Amino acid sequence: MSGDTIRLDKWLWHARLAKTRSLAARLCTAGLVEIGGTVVERSSRLVKPGEAVTLCHGGWRRRLIVLGIGARRGPAAEARLLYDELVPPERLSAADPDWERLIVEE
Numbered sequence: 001m002s003g004d005t006i007r008l009d010k011w012l013w014h015a016r017l018a019k020t021r022s023l024a025a026r027l028c029t030a031g032l033v034e035i036g037g038t039v040v041e042r043s044s045r046l047v048k049p050g051e052a053v054t055l056c057h058g059g060w061r062r063r064l065i066v067l068g069i070g071a072r073r074g075p076a077a078e079a080r081l082l083y084d085e086l087v088p089p090e091r092l093s094a095a096d097p098d099w100e101r102l103i104v105e106e
Helices: 008-014 021-029 075-083 096-104
Strands: 033-035 052-057 061-067 083-085
Touching: 008 021, 008 033, 008 075
Parallel strands: none
Antiparallel strands: 033 052, 052 061, 061 083
C-alpha cells in the first residue's frame, strides 16, 4: 500500500462509518458502497483523498469526499477529519434489507 491510499474497509472503519472492519467489508461486498459512481465489489479497493464515496446504511445514504486516509481508528473528532459531507445525509424510504441482514450477522 502506498502512503496516500488505504483499503476501503479500513478507511470506513477509521472514519467511524462502520462499527467494525468486518462490517465495513460486508458493506462493500454487498454493493452498498460506491466510489466515483461505481459500485465497489471488493473491500480491498484502494481509496485516496479527493475521491467521492457514497455509502448506504441504516436507512441513510451519505455522500462523502475523502479528505484523509487516517493512520488509526481514533476518537470521533479525529475520524470526522477524514471526510466531508457533500450533501446532508438522505433518508431512504425504508431501511435497506441488505443492511439489516449485515447487522444481524454482526
